[in-house]
Amino acid sequence: MERERLSFEIIVVDGGSSDGIPQAAAELGARAVAERRRGYAGALETGFAEAQGDYVLTLDAVLSHEPAFAAKLWRARSEADIVIASRYARGGAAFGGTVRI
Numbered sequence: 761m762e763r764e765r766l767s768f769e770i771i772v773v774d775g776g777s778s779d780g781i782p783q784a785a786a787e788l789g790a791r792a793v794a795e796r797r798r799g800y801a802g803a804l805e806t807g808f809a810e811a812q813g814d815y816v817l818t819l820d821a822v823l824s825h826e827p828a829f830a831a832k833l834w835r836a837r838s839e840a841d842i843v844i845a846s847r848y849a850r851g852g853a854a855f856g857g858t859v860r861i
Contacts, residue, residue, distance in 0.1 A: 764831055771810050772821075773803040 761768040770790035774781045775798065782792035796806045808816060815837065817830055825845055836843045 761830065764834055766834070767813075769812060771807050773806045773810075775803060 785792040
């Protein structure tokens with residue numbers, strides 16, 4: 761985002777972890793917020809409600825999409841109302857492992 765000269769905020773939605781996620785997020789300049797409703801959709805709803813910008817980019821903590829990919833999504837923003845990176849779309853890929861925890 762800095763390379764694109766954009767102001768941004770990073771919001772980490774914490775689902776009640778016990779491994780110091782809020783502290784680690786703060787140390788790295790992000791803001792951690794507690795998940796308001798359990799599950800993936802709940803995490804997205806919480807993040808959307810907390811976001812203050814005009815655009816929202818979601819990334820899973822498991823890095824199924826490389827953060828550097830955000831620049832490509834940013835450049836595509838004027839082509840549609842919603843820009844989605846999906847491993848299910850033609851040319852899509854995911855970089856996570858085959859096992860999910």
